[in-house]
Amino acid sequence: MSLAERHVTALMRQITTRNDIELVHPFAELDTFGALVYVAECYGFRYESVRLVGKHRIMHVQLVRDPSTWARQRAAANSAAFPDPGPGRPVPGMYLGSLTPVPEVQAEVDVITALIRHDALGAAANRKQLLAIGWGSAVLFLLMAVLTGKYAVLLPLAVLMPLFMLGSLKVNTNRRAKLAQRLMAAGCTPVRDAAGLERYVRPVPQGS
Structure with a gap:
């Protein structure tokens, strides 16, 4: 299992069991966080904020479940199209087995990543x-x-x-x-x- 697939597996575990998600990957690049947030939003969540925790200022990216009609419709559509994302299986918006966005969603992931970077700089x-x-x-x-x-x-x-x-x-x-x-x-x-x-x-x- 690749590192990207492990990230997706951990994310999907949170998506199916929680209404609040926290992504903590100390050595991950911001592009990885941006891709993970995009995937989470495909299943009914939305990006909330960034915290820098501890002496080493480890980044914690927080998401919450989005109650809007549009978010619920998007989650239902992706759950039908991608019912079991994970190792060896397709993930919304990403090339198979990776967290590299396909061209159609690259711009959206870039905006998410810029938001995370902006908020992280503000927290710092x-x-x-x-x-x-x-x-x-x-x-x-x-x-x-x-x-x-x-x-x-x-x-x-x-x-x-x-x-x-x-x-x-x-x-x-x-x-x-x-x-x-x-x-x-x-x-x-x-x-x-x-x-x-x-x-x-x-x-x-x-x-x-």
Whole structure:
């Protein structure tokens, strides 16, 4: 069984037993998450959000069951056409035995992947936390310099840490802005979540 087939098998197990799905594959590329979310949405779910968990900031992609009429109709159609997706069997929108999208759905998977990337960058860019780390580190290095007398080593670090955090925030902001342009071009609408973070919602499909 290939890695892609194992991912699909685990996903289908969640689809058939849960109303909330969480995808956690620490070494998976974002394209893999995008493809898995597409498959889940074929069976009546919708992408919800991204969490970065733990010290290593492992990505958790969350989905919920979509109660809309269109989603239920799509799920029924795919359940009839692909009743038992898995190893050696076809999966909606993917080449057999892989998580590589067929040309007809590539654009949709690309939008999903861009949404995940945008939300992940937003989760990683906790401005208050990063600035607190930067300035806190600067103060710590200054105190250590006074206590140890090693100014030549510690003073540059006290200056560089805040600059590094500010630079990281700027790079993150620029990346999110480019993704936002792509999402807007794809018809997505900007919204603010409960935490005030900008996110994007895909257009409602026709006939839903």
